[in-house]
Amino acid sequence: MRTNDLIKALAADTATRMLNPSRALARALPVAFILAGILFIIFLGPRTDIAAALGTWRFQIKLAFTTLLLFSTIPALLELTRPTPVRWRSLAPLLVAPLLLLGASVIEMKLTPADAWMARAVGSNSLVCLTIVPTLALTPLAVIFYALRNSAPAAPALTGAVAGIMAGAISATYYATLCTDDSPFFVGTWYTIAIAALAIASAFAGRYLLRW
Amino acid sequence: MRDDLAALFENGRNGDETAYRRALDFAARRIRVYVSSGFRIYGYHNEDVEDVVQETLLTIHLKRQTWDASRPIEPWLKAIARNKLVDHLRRKGYRKFVPLDDVAEILAEPQPGPDEGLGAQNDLLTHLKERDRKIVEAVSIEGYSAREAGERLGMSEGAVRVALHRALKSLAAIYRGS
Numbered sequence: 027m028r029t030n031d032l033i034k035a036l037a038a039d040t041a042t043r044m045l046n047p048s049r050a051l052a053r054a055l056p057v058a059f060i061l062a063g064i065l066f067i068i069f070l071g072p073r074t075d076i077a078a079a080l081g082t083w084r085f086q087i088k089l090a091f092t093t094l095l096l097f098s099t100i101p102a103l104l105e106l107t108r109p110t111p112v113r114w115r116s117l118a119p120l121l122v123a124p125l126l127l128l129g130a131s132v133i134e135m136k137l138t139p140a141d142a143w144m145a146r147a148v149g150s151n152s153l154v155c156l157t158i159v160p161t162l163a164l165t166p167l168a169v170i171f172y173a174l175r176n177s178a179p180a181a182p183a184l185t186g187a188v189a190g191i192m193a194g195a196i197s198a199t200y201y202a203t204l205c206t207d208d209s210p211f212f213v214g215t216w217y218t219i220a221i222a223a224l225a226i227a228s229a230f231a232g233r234y235l236l237r238w
Numbered sequence: 239m240r241d242d243l244a245a246l247f248e249n250g251r252n253g254d255e256t257a258y259r260r261a262l263d264f265a266a267r268r269i270r271v272y273v274s275s276g277f278r279i280y281g282y283h284n285e286d287v288e289d290v291v292q293e294t295l296l297t298i299h300l301k302r303q304t305w306d307a308s309r310p311i312e313p314w315l316k317a318i319a320r321n322k323l324v325d326h327l328r329r330k331g332y333r334k335f336v337p338l339d340d341v342a343e344i345l346a347e348p349q350p351g352p353d354e355g356l357g358a359q360n361d362l363l364t365h366l367k368e369r370d371r372k373i374v375e376a377v378s379i380e381g382y383s384a385r386e387a388g389e390r391l392g393m394s395e396g397a398v399r400v401a402l403h404r405a406l407k408s409l410a411a412i413y414r415g416s
Binding site for chain 1: 250251253254255256258259262263266288291292295296297299300301302303304305306309313314317318321361362363374377378379381383384399400402403406
C-alpha cells in the first residue's frame with residue numbers, strides 16, 4: 027500500500043472517537059474506587075471500633091497517607107501516558123505521602139519508648155495486610171490498565187508501576203479502615219511492602235501490556 | 239509550518255477529514271526525513287524506510303489522543319517515530335547501540351527521501367482478513383468514502399467505520415509482530 031493511500035484510510039477513521047488518556051483515567055478512577063469498595067464491603071468491612079478510631083491521630087495519619095498516595099499518582103500517571111520523554115518533575119508528588127509517613131514516624135519515636143518500637147512495627151496483622159492489600163488491588167488495577175489501553179507510554183514498566191501504586195493506594199485506603207494496627211511504624215513497614223510488591227508486579231505487567 | 243501542522247492535526251483529530259489528511263501528509267514528510275537519517279546512523283539501507291513511516295503514521299493515528307494540544311507537536315511525532323524505528327531495527331536483529339540523541343541531531347540536515355508514495359516493501363494488507371482488506375482498500379486505494387464503501391460492500395456506513403477501525407488496529411498489531 028502506498029503511504030498516500032494509508033493516509034486516506036486513516037483519515038476515513040477520524041470519525042471513530044477515542045478517549046484521551048486523561049478522560050479515560052478520569053472515568054476509570056471512580057469505577058476502580060467504587061468496585062474495590064463494593065468488594066471490601068461484601069468480603070471484609072471496616073473494624074467494629076471505626077468510630078472511635080477516626081478520632082485518633084494515628085488512624086487519621088494512616089488514612090491521610092493512603093489517600094494522599096492515591097491522589098499523587100494521578101498527575102504522575104497522566105504524564106506517563108505520553109510517548110514523549112518523561113518529565114520527572116511530574117512524579118515529585120509521589121514523595122508527599124511517604125514524607126508524611128516519615129514525619130509521623132518521627133513523632134511516634136518521640137511518643138513511644140524504644141523498646142516498644144519493634145512490637146509496633148510488627149503489629150498483629152502483617153500477614154493479613156500483605157494478603158489483603160494486593161488482592162483487593164487486583165480489580166482496580168485491571169480497570170486502570172484497561173483505561174491505559176489507548177495511551178502510548180514512553181516508559182511502559184514505570185507506567186505499570188505507578189498504576190500498581192494507584193491500585194495499591196485504593197486498596198490500602200479500604201484496608202486501613204479494617205486494620206487495627208495504626209502505628210506509622212506498621213504502616214511504613216507493611217503497607218509499603220504490600221504496595222511496593224504490587225508496583226513491581228505491575229511494572230512487569232506494564233512492560234508487556236502497555237507496550238505500543 | 240510548525241503551527242500549521244499542530245492546528246491541522248488538532249482540527250483533524252476533532253473530525254475534519256481534509257485537515258487530518260493534510261496533517262498526516264505533512265507529518266509523513268517529517269517522519270520520512272527522521273526515519274531515513276535514523277537508518278543511515280545505524281548503517282542500514284533505506285529500503286525499509288517507507289515501512290517504518292507507515293507504521294509510525296498508523297501509530298500516530300491510533301495514539302492521536304496522547305498528544306497534548308498545549309505542547310509542541312514535533313517532539314511527540316519524533317518520539318513515536320523513534321519508538322517505531324527502534325522496534326523495527328530490533329525486529330531485524332540489529333543490536334548496535336547508538337545514542338538516540340544523535341538521531342535527533344542529524345535531523346537538522348536536509349536530505350532527499352524516497353518519492354512520496356513509493357510504497358512499502360511488504361504489503362501488510364495481505365495479512366488482513368478478506369473483508370477487512372476490502373474495506374481498507376475501498377477507502378484508501380479506491381478512494382471511496384465510508385458511505386460509498388458501505389454501498390459497494392453491502393454494509394451500513396457505521397459498520398464500515400467499525401470494521402475499518404478494527405482493521406487499522408490489527409494492521410498495527412501485524413506490524414508489531416512482523
